[in-house]
Amino acid sequence: MQEQIQQLEERASQRLHEVASLADLEEVRRALLGKKGELTALLRGMGGVAAGERPRMGQLVNDAKLRIEAMLEARGAELTRIARDAALAAEIIDVTLPARAVPFGRRHPLTQTSDDIVRIFSGLGYEVVEGPEVETLYYNFDALNIGPDHPARDEKDSLFISDNLVMRTETSAVQIHVMESRQPPVKIIAPGRVYRRDAVDRTHSAIFHQVEGLLVDQGVTFGDLKGTLTAFLQQLFEAIPGGSSLRTRFRPHYFPFTEPSAEFDISCIFCGGTGCSTCKGTGWIELGGCGMVHPGVLENVRYDSETYTGFAFGFGIERMAMIKFGIDNIRLFYDNDIRFSQQF
Amino acid sequence: MRISTEWLREYVALPSPDELAHVFEMAGIGVEDHEGELFSLEVTSNRGDWLSAIGLAREIGAMTDHLMRVPAPTLSETGEPIQGRVQVEIENGDDCPRYVARLIENVKIGPSPEWMQHRLEQCGMRPINNIVDVTNYVMLETGQPLHAFDADKIVDKHITVRRAHPGERITTLDGVEHTLNEEVLLITGRDRPLAAAGIMGGLDSEVTESTRNILLESAHFDPLRVQRGKRKLGFGTEASRRFERWVDPNGTLRAADRAAQLLQECAGGTVAQGAIDRYVKPMSDAVVNLRPARCNAVLGLRLSTQAIITVLERLGLRVQRLSEENLQVSAPTWRRDITREIDLIEEVARVHGYDHIPTTLPRGVNIGAGRALSQRLEEQARSALVRCGLTEIVTYTLQSAAAVERAGLLSNDSVTSAIKLRNPISEDYTQLRTSLIPSLLETLATNARYRVQLFELGKVYLPRDDGSVETVKEQPNECRRIAIGLLDAPVPRWQKGAPEMDFFFLKGVVEQLLHALGTPAPQYQASQQSPFHPGRCASLSLDGQDLGVLGEVHPAIAEGYGLKHRAYLATLEFDALVRHISLIKAYTPLMRFPAIERDLALVLRAEVPAGTVQTVLRNAAGSLLESIEVFDVYSGSPIEAGFKSVALALRFRATDRTLTDAEVESTMHQIQAAATRELNAQLRT
Numbered sequence A: 001m002q003e004q005i006q007q008l009e010e011r012a013s014q015r016l017h018e019v020a021s022l023a024d025l026e027e028v029r030r031a032l033l034g035k036k037g038e039l040t041a042l043l044r045g046m047g048g049v050a051a052g053e054r055p056r057m058g059q060l061v062n063d064a065k066l067r068i069e070a071m072l073e074a075r076g077a078e079l080t081r082i083a084r085d086a087a088l089a090a091e092i093i094d095v096t097l098p099a100r101a102v103p104f105g106r107r108h109p110l111t112q113t114s115d116d117i118v119r120i121f122s123g124l125g126y127e128v129v130e131g132p133e134v135e136t137l138y139y140n141f142d143a144l145n146i147g148p149d150h151p152a153r154d155e156k157d158s159l160f161i162s163d164n165l166v167m168r169t170e171t172s173a174v175q176i177h178v179m180e181s182r183q184p185p186v187k188i189i190a191p192g193r194v195y196r197r198d199a200v201d202r203t204h205s206a207i208f209h210q211v212e213g214l215l216v217d218q219g220v221t222f223g224d225l226k227g228t229l230t231a232f233l234q235q236l237f238e239a240i241p242g243g244s245s246l247r248t249r250f251r252p253h254y255f256p257f258t259e260p261s262a263e264f265d266i267s268c269i270f271c272g273g274t275g276c277s278t279c280k281g282t283g284w285i286e287l288g289g290c291g292m293v294h295p296g297v298l299e300n301v302r303y304d305s306e307t308y309t310g311f312a313f314g315f316g317i318e319r320m321a322m323i324k325f326g327i328d329n330i331r332l333f334y335d336n337d338i339r340f341s342q343q344f
Numbered sequence B: 001m002r003i004s005t006e007w008l009r010e011y012v013a014l015p016s017p018d019e020l021a022h023v024f025e026m027a028g029i030g031v032e033d034h035e036g037e038l039f040s041l042e043v044t045s046n047r048g049d050w051l052s053a054i055g056l057a058r059e060i061g062a063m064t065d066h067l068m069r070v071p072a073p074t075l076s077e078t079g080e081p082i083q084g085r086v087q088v089e090i091e092n093g094d095d096c097p098r099y100v101a102r103l104i105e106n107v108k109i110g111p112s113p114e115w116m117q118h119r120l121e122q123c124g125m126r127p128i129n130n131i132v133d134v135t136n137y138v139m140l141e142t143g144q145p146l147h148a149f150d151a152d153k154i155v156d157k158h159i160t161v162r163r164a165h166p167g168e169r170i171t172t173l174d175g176v177e178h179t180l181n182e183e184v185l186l187i188t189g190r191d192r193p194l195a196a197a198g199i200m201g202g203l204d205s206e207v208t209e210s211t212r213n214i215l216l217e218s219a220h221f222d223p224l225r226v227q228r229g230k231r232k233l234g235f236g237t238e239a240s241r242r243f244e245r246w247v248d249p250n251g252t253l254r255a256a257d258r259a260a261q262l263l264q265e266c267a268g269g270t271v272a273q274g275a276i277d278r279y280v281k282p283m284s285d286a287v288v289n290l291r292p293a294r295c296n297a298v299l300g301l302r303l304s305t306q307a308i309i310t311v312l313e314r315l316g317l318r319v320q321r322l323s324e325e326n327l328q329v330s331a332p333t334w335r336r337d338i339t340r341e342i343d344l345i346e347e348v349a350r351v352h353g354y355d356h357i358p359t360t361l362p363r364g365v366n367i368g369a370g371r372a373l374s375q376r377l378e379e380q381a382r383s384a385l386v387r388c389g390l391t392e393i394v395t396y397t398l399q400s401a402a403a404v405e406r407a408g409l410l411s412n413d414s415v416t417s418a419i420k421l422r423n424p425i426s427e428d429y430t431q432l433r434t435s436l437i438p439s440l441l442e443t444l445a446t447n448a449r450y451r452v453q454l455f456e457l458g459k460v461y462l463p464r465d466d467g468s469v470e471t472v473k474e475q476p477n478e479c480r481r482i483a484i485g486l487l488d489a490p491v492p493r494w495q496k497g498a499p500e501m502d503f504f505f506l507k508g509v510v511e512q513l514l515h516a517l518g519t520p521a522p523q524y525q526a527s528q529q530s531p532f533h534p535g536r537c538a539s540l541s542l543d544g545q546d547l548g549v550l551g552e553v554h555p556a557i558a559e560g561y562g563l564k565h566r567a568y569l570a571t572l573e574f575d576a577l578v579r580h581i582s583l584i585k586a587y588t589p590l591m592r593f594p595a596i597e598r599d600l601a602l603v604l605r606a607e608v609p610a611g612t613v614q615t616v617l618r619n620a621a622g623s624l625l626e627s628i629e630v631f632d633v634y635s636g637s638p639i640e641a642g643f644k645s646v647a648l649a650l651r652f653r654a655t656d657r658t659l660t661d662a663e664v665e666s667t668m669h670q671i672q673a674a675a676t677r678e679l680n681a682q683l684r685t
C-alpha cells in the first residue's frame, strides 16, 4: 500500500511536469483526485488493509493528497503566469508610433497679448473700456484736434463709409466718449481694432489692434507717463531674458492731441542694445506714441485744463506680440494656419 | 529731408555723426538713416522750419548750446530800379499775405558750380541749370521755396495772384495739363496762368536755354490753400511740402536777396535795384505767457525760472520776465507752432531733454479698475472653448461680397445689406462683415489637411439703415458673436478611438460653453438654412429669443472650399447670451432620500423629435420626476417602417421622504397615458 502511494505521487509529479495548459492541468487533477481518480481508488482499497494499520495508512494517503494538491496549485500558478506572459507578448505595441492628437485648445497670440496688456494695466488701476469701430468724424478726428485739412482725413489714408462715418483710425475716440461721460479722475485703457488704408506687407496690416491709455487727474506729470510706460513694458516682456530690466527711451514727436508728445522705444531685447538687424543697428525698438493730453482736447470735453493734466499713450498689439514671440510677418496672425496657432 | 554735415557745419559746430544722430532724435527729428556725413531725416508736420539747412543748424545749436552764425546776403544791385518795371497784384491777402519779386537781367544760362551741384545731389535733387539750381539751393538753405520765371514771357511783367476760375487750364513744368477749380491759387500774367502758386510753375514761362532775364518770386502762401491746391492737382513738390508746413513770412525778402546774390555769382546776372515787396498781411511774433510753476507741474521737474529762460533763449525765443511767476515769450514767425503755454512747456522739455525728466508713478486708486462684467464674460467664453479643445482664430472684419456668396449667405437679408466702404483698399475687403461664417470657412479651408477645432469671438456690424453708401448716417449695431468650426479628418488605424467629430460633438461643445456662462438650457429646433445640411441643422433659442444656429456644413458649400471631410459650424449671439447669464451659483442640497428608476420604451412616428417626447413626458410627470434621459433610439425590424422606438431612463425622487413603489407606479401611468394621448405612442414591451 505504502509503495502504491509512493508510486502514485511519483506519477503525479511526472504528469504535472508534462502538462502544458490549464485545461490539461484540470484533466490531471480529475485523473488523480476526482471521484474516479487514482487516489480515490486507493482510499477505496483501504478495505484490504489490516484494521490496526488503517489509521496510519489513512494518514499516509491524506498526506499524499495534500502534497499532490500543493503540486497542482504550484503548477497551476506557473501555467497561469506562462499564459499571461503569452497574452501580454501578443499585445506588444510600437511605442514609437505617433501619439493620438489630443485636442488641446489654444488662445490666439493676439488675444493672449491683449490679455497680458490688460492684466498689467488692471494692476496699475486702469479700467478697460471699449467703443464702436465705426466712428463719426467728430470723435475720430475733430475732438482729437485733427482738423478738416489734416492729412489723416485724406481718402487715401482712412477707410470711409460716408461723409459722416469712418472706420476708426485710433482707439483714441473711446477716450473722448469716456471723458464726455464723467469727470476726472479718468484712468482707462481701450483695446480694440483699428483700420488704416494701408497696403498689407510684412509689418503693416489694414486692420490691426491697438491699445490706448489715458490718465487725467490733478498733478499728473510727464514723469508719471515715463514711469507708467516703463513699468508696463518691463512687466510685459518679463519672460524674455533681460526683459524685466529693459530700458525705455522717449523721443520728442508731434501728435495733434498730445503735447509734449513722444515716441517710446525699448532697448532692443534681441541684442541687448548693441545693435542687430531687428533694431536696424540702433539698439532701440520703436513701440508707440504718447504724450501729455493737449489742453485743447481737455477743453473739447469741458474739463478744466488748469486743474487737470493727463497723459495718453497708444501702441499696436500686433507689434508687441511680434516682439514677444519673435514673429516676423504680421500676416501670420490673420492666416490662422493651425501650425502657427498651435505654437502659443 | 536729406542733408550733409558738411553743409550744416557752415553754420554751427557739430559733434560726431553718431552723436549728431542722437541730438536729432532727442530734438524730435527722426533719423531714418545716416551714412557718415549724410543724414536722411524725418521731419514732423508741425515744423516746416526744419526743412532747411539753417533751420536744422538752429535746432542743433539750441540742443547742444552752441551759437549759430548765418552770414547775411551780400548783394550789389547794379541794374535799373525794378520799380515801375514789374507789377504785382494780390487779389486776396489771406491766400497770399506776401509776395516779393526781384529782377535779374542778362543772365547766362549754364551749369551751376560744382559745389552747388554736389550739395543738391546730396539732398536728393537733380541739378538742371544755374537758374533752377540757385532757386532749389536757396530753398534747401533757408526753407523758402522760390520760383524763377522767364521775365520776357510775362506780358508787361505784370503778375496777378488769384484763384483759378472753374475749368481754367494750366500745363505745368512736367508737361501735364491740369483742369483747375477755385481751390487752386494761381500766379497769372495778363493772358494766362503762369504757375500753380506754391506747387509748380507753368511750362509757358519756364526758364530755357534762351532765357536772358529772370523774374524771381519769393512769396508766402497760405498753407491750407497750397494743401488744397495740391489735392486738386493730385501731386505735391518740394515747394508745396514746405508751404503746407509754413514758411517764415518774414524771411521771404532775405531769401530773394540770397538768390539774387547767387544768380549774380553763378549766372552773371545784373540785379535790378530794389525789390517789389507786396506784404499785404504783415505778421509779427506770437506773444505767449509761460508760468514756470506750471511748466514744472506738467513735466514733473523743478527748474528755476532762470533755467527756463535760458532754455527758451537758446531756441531763439525772446523772453521778458513779467514777474518771478510769469514770463512773456515772443516766438519769431518761423515758429508758428508756438501759440499757447503748452507749446512752450514742450520746448522746455525738449531742450532740457526728455531723458532728464525723472521717472515717477502717478498716485491714486481706481475702484473701477480692470474689466467690466461683459468683458470678463468674453474671457470666460474663450476659456470654456479652449478647455473643449478648440483653438482660437482672429480674422479680418472686412470682407467681400464674393466671400459672402461663396459661403452661401447671399440670400440672407442682413448679409446683403452689409455696410460698404466708400474707398476700399482692395476688392477683397469692401464691406463690414455681417457674419463670422465666411472667414471661418476660409480658415477651415486653410487647414483642410488637418482635423481642426476652431472658434472666433468677434464683432459683426449690422446696419440700422438700408446700407447703401449714400444713406449710411447711423453707426451700425456692433454685435459680438461666437463662431465654432470643426473639420473632421481620418485618423490612423492605431489611433482609433479619437472622439468622433459629428453634430452631437458640436452640440456638446455648445452646451459646455453655455454651461460655463451659466446660461439656462436652450431649445433646439430642426432648421433649414444656408450654408447648412438641410437635415442636420438646429436653431437655438431661449425664451423665444434667437441665440444662433449649429449644424453640419452643406456638402456643396464644403466642396466649394475644397473641404474633403465633413465640417460643422455654429454661430452664437454672444450679446444675447450675456443677457441670459446668471452669475449666481447657488448651492443645491445633496439628496438624502433614495431615487427610484424606471425605463420606458415607446414606439412612435419617426418624425417626432426626441426633444418633444421628453417635454411631453416631463409635463405629465409632475414634481416627482427628477430627470429624464433618452438612452436609445431604434428603427428597423421588428419596428414598423415609418416608426421608431425611443428608450428613456426616468428617475423619481421626493425631497422629503422615501418614495413608495405605488407612488411611482401611479406617476408612470400618467406618463404613459400622456404618451398615448399626445404622441400616439405605444408602449414597447
Ligand SMILES: [Zn+2]
Pocket (backbone or CB within 6 Å): A268, A269, A270, A271, A272, A273, A274, A275, A276, A277, A278, A279, A280, A281, A283, A284
Ligand atoms: Zn537689436
